[in-house]
Amino acid sequence: AVVTSALVNGNAKNGALKEAYELFKRMRKRDVVSWGALMTGYIQHGYCHAVLELFEEMQLEGVDPDRVIFLCILKACSQIGGLTLGRLIHDEIMRTGVNRDLAVGNTLIDLYARCGSVEEADVILQKLQNRDAVSWSALIAGYAQHGYNVLVFKNFKRMQEEGTKPSKSVYLCVLKACVNLAALAQGWVIHQHIVKNAFDTDVEVGNSLIDMYAKCGLPSEAYQVFRMLPKPD
RNA sequence: GGAUAGU
Numbered sequence: 001a002v003v004t005s006a007l008v009n010g011n012a013k014n015g016a017l018k019e020a021y022e023l024f025k026r027m028r029k030r031d032v033v034s035w036g037a038l039m040t041g042y043i044q045h046g047y048c049h050a051v052l053e054l055f056e057e058m059q060l061e062g063v064d065p066d067r068v069i070f071l072c073i074l075k076a077c078s079q080i081g082g083l084t085l086g087r088l089i090h091d092e093i094m095r096t097g098v099n100r101d102l103a104v105g106n107t108l109i110d111l112y113a114r115c116g117s118v119e120e121a122d123v124i125l126q127k128l129q130n131r132d133a134v135s136w137s138a139l140i141a142g143y144a145q146h147g148y149n150v151l152v153f154k155n156f157k158r159m160q161e162e163g164t165k166p167s168k169s170v171y172l173c174v175l176k177a178c179v180n181l182a183a184l185a186q187g188w189v190i191h192q193h194i195v196k197n198a199f200d201t202d203v204e205v206g207n208s209l210i211d212m213y214a215k216c217g218l219p220s221e222a223y224q225v226f227r228m229l230p231k232p233d
Numbered sequence: 234g235g236a237u238a239g240u
Contacts, residue, residue: 006234013235036235071236103237110238137238144239169239176239204240 001027005034012041030061036068048076052085067098071107078111086111106134113142118151133159137169144173152177153186171199175208184216203229 004027011020024030024038035058042050051072058069065073070093077086090108093099099108105128112121118139125131125139136159143151156174159166166174171194178187191200191209199205206229213222 002234004234009235033235038235040235066235068235075237101236106237108237113238134238139238141239167238172239208240 001029001031001034005031005037008034009037009041012038013044015045017041017045017047030063032058032063032066032069035063036066036072039069039072043072043075043079046079048080051076052082065092067101067104070098070104074104074107074111078107078114081115083111083115083117086115100129102128102130102132102135105131106138109135110138110142113139114145116142116146118142118146118148131164133164133167133170136164137167137173140170140173144176147180149177149180165197166193168199168202168205171205172208175205175212178212179215182216184213184218187212187216200225200228201230 004023008020008024008027011017011023020038020041024034027034035054039051039054042054055065055069055073058065070089073089074086077083077089090111093104093108098104105124108124109121109128112118112124121139121142125135128135136155140152140155140159143149143155152174156166156170159170171190174190175187177183178190194200194205194209200209206225209225210222213219213225
């Protein structure tokens with residue numbers, strides 16, 4: 001079962017989902033890891049509904065979910081906006097105690113934030129003892145996506161106050177909030193942060209800086225940033 | 234032997 005689960009995983013990750021599934025079906029003793037390997041393959045290729053169907057099937061076989069299964073289901077719910085099922089899974093997670101797991105906590109934050117239930121996402125982050133940069137970026141991305149621009153800034157500040165360095169994703173979200181608010185002064189401050197933390201050589205960050213300056217009414221600075229970006233050779 | 238955030 002160990003070897004076959006590894007093979008299922010390999011095939012599933014390479015996008016050979018059919019092969020992974022065939023292999024999986026022929027296993028005589030499938031365990032929770034085999035299910036998890038198959039589900040992560042499906043989720044990584046965007047087959048959310050298939051993951052939910054596999055979950056039904058797994059439960060019918062009497063296999064108890066573990067943290068990886070929960071992660072897959074939560075991610076599937078998050079991607080399809082399945083807040084109702086997500087809440088049910090959340091309840092089950094609370095009963096099993098895996099809610100203190102960092103990845104599970106972060107995925108719960110992502111679920112609620114992405115589905116627009118941002119206050120619930122914030123509550124989970126507050127309760128997550130070992131929250132990290134991913135926890136904050138999941139929350140902040142939710143705020144940015146749903147137009148809570150002021151909360152993007154507030155939480156950008158909060159994460160730094162507790163000593164967590166903003167990641168590239170967070171900077172992209174904050175720049176997006178600057179654009180939404182046409183906040184040039186804020187954008188300039190963020191630009192200084194970005195330079196100080198050496199994210200300015202990153203092409204995606206650079207592109208967002210250009211976008212921000214162009215839309216906030218400072219095309220000359222947009223041009224400067226453009227010129228500073230590394231050229232392909 | 235399977236895990237979480239931006240594009």
